[in-house]
Amino acid sequence: MLYLLDYGAGNVRSLANSITKLGFEFKWVQSPEDLQKADKLLFPGVGAFGPAMQSIRDKGYAEPLKQYIASGKPYMGICIGLQTLFEGSDEAPGVPGLGVVPGIVSSFSPFENDGKDKKSVPQMGWNTAKVVKTRNDGGDEDAIKYGFPDPKSGEQSHYYFVHSYRAQYQPDKHADWVLTTTQYGSEVFLSSIQRGNVFATQFHPEKSGRAGLELLRAWLSHPGTIDASKERLLLDPQQVAVPQPRDGLTKRIVACLDVRSNDDGDLVVTKGESYDVREKADAPASTEVVAEASGSSSPKRKVRNLGKPVDLATRYYLEGADEVTFLNITSFRSCALQDQPMLSLLEAAAAKIFVPLTIGGGIKDSVDPDGTPRPAKEVADAYFRAGADKVSIGSEAVYAVEELYARAAQNGQQGELDPLKFSDACLTGKTGIETISKGYGAQAVVVSIDPRRVYVGQGETVAAAHAACVVEGIKGSEDEGKKWWYRCTVKGGREDRDVDVVQLARGVQRLGAGEVLLNSIDRDGSNKGFDRQLVDLVRNAVDIPVIASSGAGNADHFVDVFANADASKPQGDGTVEAALAAGIFHRNECSINDVKTTLASNGFNVRIEAV
Ligand code: 1PR
Structure with a gap:
């Protein structure tokens, strides 16, 4: 036996x-x-x-x-x-x-x-x-x-x-x-x-x-x-024992499924544009008014339904996805542990999919309706038992980094802008990032960042705290002449916070996160390509792996996000480890295999597994 x-x-x-x-x-x-x-x-x-x-x-x-x-x-x-x-x-x-x-x-x-x-x-x-x-x-x-x-x-x-x-x-x-x-x-x-x-x-x-x-x-x-x-x-x-000029690590292609209940109560894969997952205004609407990620209110439109989560995820596994990520995008409304459909969804996915699975949404300290406290670690325990390899933390990561800065100020480090230099006294050991990282290892904790550009007008100044996050539009691009920084948001883009992406990325590394999933509200669902300036800003700010996300519209966009400036170095040297896409895969506009063969023909290491 x-x-x-x-x-x-x-x-x-x-x-x-x-x-x-x-x-x-x-x-x-x-x-x-x-x-x-x-x-x-x-x-x-x-x-x-x-x-x-x-x-x-x-x-x-x-x-x-x-x-x-x-x-x-x-x-x-x-x-x-x-x-x-x-x-x-x-x-x-x-x-x-x-x-x-x-x-x-x-x-x-x-x-x-x-x-x-x-x-x-x-x-x-x-x-x-x-x-x-x-x-x-x-x-x-x-x-x-x-x-x-x-x-x-x-x-x-x-x-x-x-x-x-x-x-x-x-x-x-x-x-x-x-x-x-x-x-x-x-x-x-x-x-x-x-x-x-x-x-x-x-x-x-x-x-x-x-x-x-x-x-x-x-x-x-x-x-x-x-x-x-x-x-x-x-x-x-x-x-x-003699190293070769280049290692064999591949660039990872991650398929992402944003999951939520539709208006009929079915758990579906949906996909937004700048995080708005409802059909366009010309689709049938009701008079009910809902809050949008943009902060505005509008008549209720139907939630886009792109398929069943486990079926779609299994398709991506068979097509060669290197990882599959499920994000429960309305988790901020309820306690994740009562969201049993996500647990059973994960169990069903883990029985069919033999590549790493990440689950995000609602990994936070919460309280059951009967008053029982549920620390984030307990929520994560349930997801790991159900078959997750990593959990992804969104809103809670922003609050944890805000708290980290507050404690640094209390501990006499108020002048210090870099969270990687904050002393151990600034750590509580109690945040979800810390407790899950301690229990399962840093590699099991991904932080999902939802940034939005904040444009800086002529004569306006940016607070010194965000100086490391200011970017100028590249000459010849549609952004030429503009200047902006990247503000972090919570609750799926519904609320702005006074933390920028560099502070957040370095802050979560200090707290023990093992990877960053870097979204962009501006590029999400746009098919315009990844926001390479955002990607480079975060890649250069941290030592942990980064997954670029939002905006992929074709296979060449993956070449763009992985390409390094120095042509004398191997393709992909020093750039992000992984890129994630959702819409193009859901709508069959480009297959995972197309992405990988394009990358391979451009000299990148990729995993192509015979189907
Ligand atoms: O805050 O810990 O409960 O986590 C909530 C999670 O749900 C976060 O990871 C947050 O990014 C995600 N989320 C919340 N609302 C939305 C929404 O779309 N309304 N989705 C949302 C985020 C972004 C990406 C998307 C890429 C690629 N989705 O996951 O898949 O932008 O899309 P594209 O290739 O089509 O451009 P918490």
Whole structure:
């Protein structure tokens, strides 16, 4: 019997779903005794090294786990399940790992090329895996037995990574263990290891589309003990350690579904223009008056209905979306935990979609009608259990950054404009960003920003606090001669706040967010292309990955948003990690495959998976 070891730290539903989809059965480990009963063991570690090892020890699993591994029965670890096999990790100094593999896990460096270049940490996205080892356990000898494409074929699959720490590949220590290596920036690390019965991946096969499912199938189908003496290196271990001029990380294409109830009460995918999701005024209207994102009031028009959320999301998965995001756009009206349709929507999506899922809308502290308080973390817990990999926080992030500035002022840092320089005393540890980031890791917390341009008239001045956010129109563009800054809004653009995008982006990084989803109310639904000046402003303000959003109208707009100014550098170097679109995909104006083939023909790394 296959057992899964869950220590309660994140989304293990997707792994369970993948195993079921592949036609295998499993049980959850409930006690140390189960580890003796297991014939196959899968440890899908999520979260951080320290809490994972602590939980393994507290539950009495550490010794039985080591005995299980020593028994020769098949063991597979994923992500933290790989890292815990090492002697320790710099993420939790002094906390010993299982010590099966030599070496200490350490963090990626955000700096490259003697500090001249920067890369985002965590590594979040799809990267390749170079197969270094093969084995012959009867019949043909090839790496396909591990589930990777045959290296002789020249084919390369992409796998989904999300991690700040990695086991750096050291040829002298890891020649027996290396199965694949992966390069991020110029760092070469162990993306999977294999020796005898032990197999582990740093990436998430359960989130790696068909390539990941193939890998799981190969491991699940293997009948039993694997003999380490039949393994053979395919490549020179010293050579493997030498970084290539360019890594394999791809630009991610994210499909976004704005979800809300329509006037008949059905949960539908909708799509706005500048956040107005109702049909144009010439469509049938009623006399009821509603508040619009613009702040004005107008006769009620019908909510645009572009399809059923799970059907549409599944289509995008099959068409090659690298991630799918669901935004509950009217969540500000109610408590998310009572919004059960979003939870069941996510559960249904997670059973069919094997790429990362993000859910946003209503991730905030709230109170049930019976008075029970529901901290944001509890709301997030429910979404992670339902199958989310990341949660996206909108309005609450703005309030949290406002509070951060207020506390900085109280703590004597009122002159300091940069939130990344605010001391720890300015943190409460209680905001949703902080609590969720602490529990699930920064990579699980996305902050969705809804900025709007504020034009600055002749002779007007901008407050000093927003000086870093002022932009001037590019010569020759429709904005030539104009000047503006980007103001953040809450409640889906319905309310302006006195925080700008740079303050917000840096503020949420300080609070522990792992990624920024950067919308633009001005460009939303416009098909005019991304607001590249906004995108560059935020990309340069933070060290965490940024997803550009709003305005995509054709495949070339993705080339524009990823292109770097310096033609001597590899395409996409230093620009945003991902781009998101909604309308063009919903209306079939451009497919995800069109976007990716256009990017590939322009020299960008992308993941194109055969349908
Ligand atoms: O504030 O934490 O409850 O989160 C609410 C979430 O809902 C936020 O992420 C906010 O951006 C989103 N939201 C609220 N109202 C709307 C609306 O449209 N009326 N949608 C809304 C935001 C913007 C993008 C859109 C892109 C791409 N939608 O998600 O998908 O602009 O569109 P395009 O490619 O068609 O241009 P909280």
